[in-house]
Amino acid sequence: MSSTTGTLRVAVIDxxxxxxxxxxxxxxxxxxxxxxxxxxxxxxxxxAMKINAIVLDMSVLPPEEAWPFLERVCGMLPGLGVIVCTNESTVAQRVRGLRLGADDWVGKPCHPEEVMARIEAVVRRRRRQSGGREERGPLVVGELEIRADQYQAFVSGRSGDLTRREFELLQALADAQGSVIERGEIYRRVWGYEMAHGDRSVDVFIRKLRIKLEQLSPSWSYIHTHFGIGYRFDPEPVDPSAEAAPSAAAVDAGEDAEATTVERELEPTDA
Amino acid sequence: MSSTTGTLRVAVIDxxxxxxxxxxxxxxxxxxxxxxxxxxxxxxxxxAMKINAIVLDMSVLPPEEAWPFLERVCGMLPGLGVIVCTNESTVAQRVRGLRLGADDWVGKPCHPEEVMARIEAVVRRRRRQSGGREERGPLVVGELEIRADQYQAFVSGRSGDLTRREFELLQALADAQGSVIERGEIYRRVWGYEMAHGDRSVDVFIRKLRIKLEQLSPSWSYIHTHFGIGYRFDPEPVDPSAEAAPSAAAVDAGEDAEATTVERELEPTDA
DNA sequence: CCGCCCGGTAACCGGATTTTCACAAGCCCG
DNA sequence: CGGGCTTGTGAAAATCCGGTTACCGGGCGG
Structure with a gap:
């Protein structure tokens, strides 16, 4: 259960x-x-803190301010989990606090582990109902727009036709913004379990993804290989001059011009 | 606050x-x-009871069944508010219960008013995000008019003859406006509990719904499949030319030719 | 009691996707 | 510069998925 929680941001007023x-x-x-x-x-x-939950001891607030504060917090931040954790209290006070919008009310002394479990419970419920993903605004990197709610990447409204795995891979890479991720780690994040020795799935999907990304946005380079380590996602404009000549030679050597991505402007060089 | 709660359905196991x-x-x-x-x-x-919350005294269950039962309930009914209300308990037990999916844990003896306030708090979290739209006016999308008060969809006054499930499915899809929803999520929203592995009900009902929607409004396409993920509801006019003359499509392919993969073997066709 | 409606399950099929292979190409180090 | 290991490629093989249809059983009204 706790594994699904991930990392939370909590404020404690005490x-x-x-x-x-x-x-x-x-x-x-x-x-x-x-x-x-x-x-x-x-x-x-x-x-501004963008927290998931707040733990509040009512007694640290000036008495005449406590209830209004609680009400304000609950009213202004409907998505926030509010756990009141305070000394002795009467039933009436607890009921009042809960009706005002608090999600839970724990009496002190209490075990911190229980407080955390209650925070988890509150946040879990809040997330579930939102359908899991909602506050994930479209992520824009380079020309790419990664939309989690569509399981898809776009460039100026044009879909990349990524399959689910391809998209998840893209997302995993993009989530790491700029840092290199090892294959094993990528596999774990996308496939969800340990990569078997000798499995090349990651490489193959990296390739598929590269092809689709290049079709979508040829003037940018997104996925970079780190030999012996893994891959890094970092959008950078591709330098057209550098590869025009050499790539042309390589490509026309073969026969499969159309099979791979595109007929670029390698034409101009020799044509 | 309680005014927003409305009438709830609660089961008590005690x-x-x-x-x-x-x-x-x-x-x-x-x-x-x-x-x-x-x-x-x-x-x-x-x-089957379609309850909003359950109040459970763990001690009325046979000891070896108590935890598994709690886990099963929370696992199958992610939308259900679960309040454990039981005699004495240790911190470890409470933490375990909460981690297993319980939303709250109250010790007996406790004041019923507090129990109710906690039920409200739990259920409130649930409703908040879902938007609490009670007085949903007729929703119009494409040619379709979705009337929640009638459990039915219409096109220019003509009923779609949707069954209850079909309508709920339609509504769930429409509520997501444009986002892709996973099958499991659809099932959860419409059927109200966790989808069993291998259950194809969603697919079958999607089909029934598609058939009825097409009868109702043949020139629009509403439900789109996202392979490996789920479905997306988005009304868009269907393109009649596309299927009328397939050969024509091939010719005018100029527009989105490179969008999809298209390994075109340009020469073989007519050469 | 019969038949129909409706929700739900099972199975088949074709197509999409993922995995696996074999080999070519590259990178690193000595 | 060559060997050894890593990554890129292309394609076949194996799976997975969704569309579709048929069928089953309960609930209901006649």
């Missing part, structure tokens, strides 16, 4: 040193990003 | 008479429909 310390450690251990806030924070700041 | 009585009263008072279940219930039955 002042209880011991609790903060131990919770902080756990959050770090889980790889979640977190930020401690000492008290009342403008809601706009929370918005 | 045997604590006093608790059931007082909770039942509150549920009635709130106008929520509820059903008391004495113990282990086949998940299929829960599916």
């Amino acid at each position: 002042r209880d040193g011991a609790f903060l310390k131990v919770l902080g450690n756990r959050l770090d251990a889980a790889g979640w990003q977190h930020r401690i806030l000492g008290g009342l924070v403008p809601v706009e700041e929370l918005v | 045997r604590d008479g006093a608790f059931l009585k007082v909770l039942g009263n509150r549920l009635d008072a709130a106008g929520w429909q509820h059903r008391i279940l004495g113990g282990l219930v086949p998940v299929e039955e829960l599916v």
Whole structure:
């Protein structure tokens, strides 16, 4: 379950040193990003933080501000998971908090692991209902537009006709923005399990993808090979002068001009 | 806040008479429909009940069945709010339950009002993203008019004679406006629970729907297949010329010739 | 009790996609 | 400059997928 959660961004509004310390450690251990806030924070700041959830101790807020703050937060950030984690409380207070929009209410003292499990539960539910993918705006790199909601890449509205695997591969590469990924890692991310020794699937799909990307956007080069390591995704304009002459020689040596991608402007050179 | 909740359907699996009585009263008072279940219930039955949330006392289940049951319920009904409400429990148990998919875990004794507030909180998370469109006006796409209040689609007043499932499928597709939806997601939205591996129901109903939509509005194409992924709903006028004269298509291929792969062996054809 | 409607399942088929192979081409290092 | 290992290529072989049709069984109204 937790594996599906991925990395979360959490804000904690509290002042209880011991609790903060131990919770902080756990959050770090889980790889979640977190930020401690000492008290009342403008809601706009929370918005800017792009967090998935907030853990709030009502008692650190000035009493007359606590409820309005909770209401404001829940109202302004409907997608945010709100877990109130506070000392003793009455049923009425808990009901009030939950009705105001809090997602959960835990009494202190509480185990940080449970707090995290509750955060997960809250975020999980929120994500599920959104159908999994929604806030993933189209990613634009070079001339390419990668649209997760379409499982497809486009250039000026033109579809790349990528198959599912090709698209997932593209996405995995693009997600790494600029860094080299090893084959094994690519395989794990796209295929979902460990690559068998000697499997060339990644290479083959890299090729298919390159072909389709070049058809789509011939003046850019997107996938770069790192010998002995893997591949790197990085859009860069291709330099036309460099390859015009040499490539022409290589190509016309063979016979299969049409089989591969395109008849470029290698023509001009010798024609 | 509670005003937005509307009427909910809740199942309670418990045997604590006093608790059931007082909770039942509150549920009635709130106008929520509820059903008391004495113990282990086949998940299929829960599916058929179309409930929004379930309140579960783990201790009424045989100990070796409790966790698997919780897991099964959460796995099969991802949209269902699951509130575990049980006697004493350890942190580890609560964490386990929450990680297994439970949305909340309350210890007994607890105030029924709080249980209800927690149900609301859980269900609220669920509805938020889905847009809570109750008063969905007739949706018009292409020639089609989708009327939720009639469970039916029309073209210039003529009914499509869609069955309930067909209509729900259409609606689910249309709600996604333009995005590709995976089969599993479609199934989840229309059937309400997790699709079993190898289930072809979606495909078959897509076909039935396509047939009826085509009868209704032959000059439009609404449902598009995305191989290996799912379907996309997007009304577009069908191109009559395309199929009328296939030979013509080949000739005028000039426009998108390079868009698709097209390894054209230019010479063989007429040479 | 009969038949029809509707949802759901099984199976077949053709086409799309993925995997696997064999070999050519490249890169690195000594 | 040559060998050894890595990557690019092309295509065949193996799978996977979706379209379609037939059929089964429950619910319902006559």
